[in-house]
Amino acid sequence: MSEPLQLASRRGRWVVTATVLGSSLALLDSTVVNIALPHIGEDLGAGVSGLQWTLSGYTLALASLILLGGALGDRLGRRRMFVWGTVWFAVASLLCGIAPDVTFLVVARILQGIGAAMLTPGSLAIISSSLREEDRGAAIGLWSGLGGIAGAVGPFLGGWLVEAVGWRSVFLMNLPLAALVVWASVRHVPESRDPHPPEHLDVLGSACAVAGLGALTYGLIETDVVAAVIGLVLLVLFVLVERRSPNALVPPKLFTSTLFVAANLVTFAVYAALGGVFFLLVLQLQLVAGYSPVAAGAATVPITVALLLLSSRAGRYAQNHGPRLPMTAGPALAAVGLLLMTRIGADASYLLDVLPGVVVFGLGLSVMVAPLTAAVLSSVPVEQSGIASGVNNAVARTSQLLAVAALPALVGIQGDGLTDPTGFSEGFRSAMFICVGLLVLGAVIAAVMVKVPASPAADDSVVGKPHCGMNGPAVQPNPQDHSEGSGTAGRN
Numbered sequence: 001m002s003e004p005l006q007l008a009s010r011r012g013r014w015v016v017t018a019t020v021l022g023s024s025l026a027l028l029d030s031t032v033v034n035i036a037l038p039h040i041g042e043d044l045g046a047g048v049s050g051l052q053w054t055l056s057g058y059t060l061a062l063a064s065l066i067l068l069g070g071a072l073g074d075r076l077g078r079r080r081m082f083v084w085g086t087v088w089f090a091v092a093s094l095l096c097g098i099a100p101d102v103t104f105l106v107v108a109r110i111l112q113g114i115g116a117a118m119l120t121p122g123s124l125a126i127i128s129s130s131l132r133e134e135d136r137g138a139a140i141g142l143w144s145g146l147g148g149i150a151g152a153v154g155p156f157l158g159g160w161l162v163e164a165v166g167w168r169s170v171f172l173m174n175l176p177l178a179a180l181v182v183w184a185s186v187r188h189v190p191e192s193r194d195p196h197p198p199e200h201l202d203v204l205g206s207a208c209a210v211a212g213l214g215a216l217t218y219g220l221i222e223t224d225v226v227a228a229v230i231g232l233v234l235l236v237l238f239v240l241v242e243r244r245s246p247n248a249l250v251p252p253k254l255f256t257s258t259l260f261v262a263a264n265l266v267t268f269a270v271y272a273a274l275g276g277v278f279f280l281l282v283l284q285l286q287l288v289a290g291y292s293p294v295a296a297g298a299a300t301v302p303i304t305v306a307l308l309l310l311s312s313r314a315g316r317y318a319q320n321h322g323p324r325l326p327m328t329a330g331p332a333l334a335a336v337g338l339l340l341m342t343r344i345g346a347d348a349s350y351l352l353d354v355l356p357g358v359v360v361f362g363l364g365l366s367v368m369v370a371p372l373t374a375a376v377l378s379s380v381p382v383e384q385s386g387i388a389s390g391v392n393n394a395v396a397r398t399s400q401l402l403a404v405a406a407l408p409a410l411v412g413i414q415g416d417g418l419t420d421p422t423g424f425s426e427g428f429r430s431a432m433f434i435c436v437g438l439l440v441l442g443a444v445i446a447a448v449m450v451k452v453p454a455s456p457a458a459d460d461s462v463v464g465k466p467h468c469g470m471n472g473p474a475v476q477p478n479p480q481d482h483s484e485g486s487g488t489a490g491r492n
Helices: 010-044 048-076 078-097 102-119 122-130 133-164 174-188 203-221 225-244 252-256 258-288 293-299 301-321 324-341 350-378 382-411 421-449
Strands: none
Touching (some): 010 048, 010 078, 010 122, 010 174, 048 078, 048 102, 048 122, 048 382, 078 102, 078 122, 133 301, 203 382, 258 293, 258 324, 258 350, 258 421, 293 350, 324 350, 324 421, 350 382
């Protein structure tokens, strides 16, 4: 690898710019697609299951392949995988934008998820391997802050595009952004790879994960018991494969840490609730409360603002005092926010019915998300932090996938539910109560199982930044052997 770059250098700034824009592709896409869902359903004649697949197809591919994407980057080159993923994502976005029907759109969304799994792991790993050690903390801070700004702008941009241009524009806007990312990466980002990659990739494990999650998701969305059982069997097989594989994507030894197990159980419960909330809330605001796409998008901005302003403070508290209290109080506070959201109905007032719940919910997330990442990173040895954070990200994505697949059927939102505002509103309230239960479960798990404080030696450049988002925790670079560019979904 070439000499590490200075952040203040022209090339160093371009490295940060390219990685921020690349990670923002996936972030903006997930934000604006939620807002566009009612218009997609109306234009393509899609029912509730079609919209579920529009979200779940993307999340399915991302959740099941993100660890393999990181491993491929370590082996083949992180810049190469980042560029390939960006190009793949752009082509899939074009297919989404020209989709003639919902089936075509779902297939294109699955392809988008594959591209995101290729580019997402490389973002922080490129920063870690390209810049001088003394500049990495500042660079990660810039990456986090600028990514947070993108998250805040996304709802406004998505809502405006849907209203002014149409829902197809939320996919087509990815093309010029992807072109800039590819140009900047090829011209300015140095290549890096793991000098000692594993002898073989865990292809069998990846195949079991994809097939298992796919079958289970199909079973939940289409209420097909046989498919759901097949999915569960394949996921059990995935666990058995990982226990025996010498190059497992999910090393079993990670789960010898009680804190790691606890953090991932909390992640599964809490992010399942988040998946259900952000899928149904924007639909409730538009279909029932009569909000425009711009207003529905803007309604959730206080959540992002709270994360930007408060998560770094929560991360520092966890670093100094341990993550147990914020991981317990955060989900409990977020649950109160969801109880307030059950007041959202027809002709809901933003100030009286929407804003209180959104603000309290955002405060709860702000208290929890950075300490949760701190718990994951402090639960394993430093050399395993890359793969540990990758596993945690995959757990978060998987729980969101299953929540979006299962919740509508559980609360009776099916078939023509998009054309029945009264029935949809009743289902929304029931879903929010289920999500409250998931958040309370997360709080209880944290209170009972999280006993070990975060390590005082934890890296403040990672823990103390607002790096954790609503869609999933960031995939952290492996700090081991930075000079050789040790990677995102690191191998040990």
